[in-house]
Amino acid sequence: MSASASSSPSIEHVRRKLAERFRNGGIDSAELDARLLTGDVLGLDLTGMIAAAGRMLTSSESDRLESFAQRRLAGEPVARILGRKEFWGLSLQLSPATLVPRPDTETVVELALQILRAGASDRPLWIADLGTGSGAILLALLSELPQARGVGTDISTAALQTAAANAARAGLAHRAGFVACEYASGLSGPFDLIVSNPPYIRSADIAGLATEVRDHDPPAALDGGADGLDAYRALIPQAANRLAPGAALVVEAGQGQSADIEALMNAAGLMPAWPPKADLAGVWRAVAGQKSPP
Numbered sequence: 153m154s155a156s157a158s159s160s161p162s163i164e165h166v167r168r169k170l171a172e173r174f175r176n177g178g179i180d181s182a183e184l185d186a187r188l189l190t191g192d193v194l195g196l197d198l199t200g201m202i203a204a205a206g207r208m209l210t211s212s213e214s215d216r217l218e219s220f221a222q223r224r225l226a227g228e229p230v231a232r233i234l235g236r237k238e239f240w241g242l243s244l245q246l247s248p249a250t251l252v253p254r255p256d257t258e259t260v261v262e263l264a265l266q267i268l269r270a271g272a273s274d275r276p277l278w279i280a281d282l283g284t285g286s287g288a289i290l291l292a293l294l295s296e297l298p299q300a301r302g303v304g305t306d307i308s309t310a311a312l313q314t315a316a317a318n319a320a321r322a323g324l325a326h327r328a329g330f331v332a333c334e335y336a337s338g339l340s341g342p343f344d345l346i347v348s349n350p351p352y353i354r355s356a357d358i359a360g361l362a363t364e365v366r367d368h369d370p371p372a373a374l375d376g377g378a379d380g381l382d383a384y385r386a387l388i389p390q391a392a393n394r395l396a397p398g399a400a401l402v403v404e405a406g407q408g409q410s411a412d413i414e415a416l417m418n419a420a421g422l423m424p425a426w427p428p429k430a431d432l433a434g435v436w437r438a439v440a441g442q443k444s445p446p
């Protein structure tokens with residue numbers, strides 16, 4: 153970076169060269185990653201970068217961007233380098249203990265909102281998010297539902313600290329609480345909605361994951377046991393016992409897991425009242441079950 157910066161170090165030139173290095177390094181999202189990293193170093197959004205395209209980088213900006221570039225080329229995701237990720241319009245801080253929230257998980261938020269809004273939508277709501285990580289799902293729901301309060305649980309106290317900081321940053325701390333426990337075991341309910349995106353990767357598949365995931369997401373956020381379903385076996389009966397009559401459990405499913413999850417929900421007495429929802433790739437990503445209505 154320093155060499156190219158000294159020959160023609162305008163923002164636009166540096167951003168294009170970085171994208172080219174990322175493409176040559178086999179990074180699929182080369183253009184986007186180059187734009188995000190360059191923008192972060194300069195403190196500029198896309199519009200600001202276009203407006204300042206001809207401005208030269210300072211040497212400290214060049215050095216910082218080169219350090220980011222090397223981390224990205226070594227397989228570190230942009231979100232980890234920046235320490236934050238956008239989810240449902242919220243800018244969420246990350247820590248080593250939190251999963252990087254994925255766009256697919258917005259499917260869980262969409263299905264949960266669809267279910268809640270089909271009912272009486274202005275009554276107070278009490279929501280639980282099991283395995284909350286950065287707080288992504290809970291905070292997205294609270295941002296949409298001003299009459300709702302919620303609690304996020306996690307076995308990682310470090311993740312819960314990050315989630316609580318994210319709640320404060322989003323102006324939602326007065327409606328969000330966080331509890332360290334195994335899924336719903338420390339909660340009493342009854343809840344009007346329970347959501348969860350638990351670890352669901354088969355243990356044997358973890359070694360073959362992309363380095364961005366395997367080496368940078370916390371193992372406790374990934375490993376779902378031998379068949380990937382351990383977390384669902386633990387949390388579905390717990391959730392079923394803590395739902396209000398007629399209320400929904402909505403969980404994220406890994407590819408090919410939706411039928412198994414529906415069977416576990418059925419065994420716990422939850423009915424398939426709403427069809428699963430597919431993500432943008434056509435994977436059945438959000439699965440819901442309903443506690444018997446009163």
Ligand SMILES: C[S@@+](CC[C@H](N)C(=O)[O-])C[C@H]1O[C@@H](n2cnc3c(N)ncnc32)[C@H](O)[C@@H]1O
Nearest residue numbers: 253283284285306307334335349350351372373
């Ligand atoms: C796949 S991550 C999801 C994080 C966040 N909900 C999201 O969607 O971005 C799973 C989360 O479950 C937590 N977790 C793993 N085992 C758990 C358990 N037994 N009880 C509670 N949380 C658990 C992990 O620490 C991690 O934060």
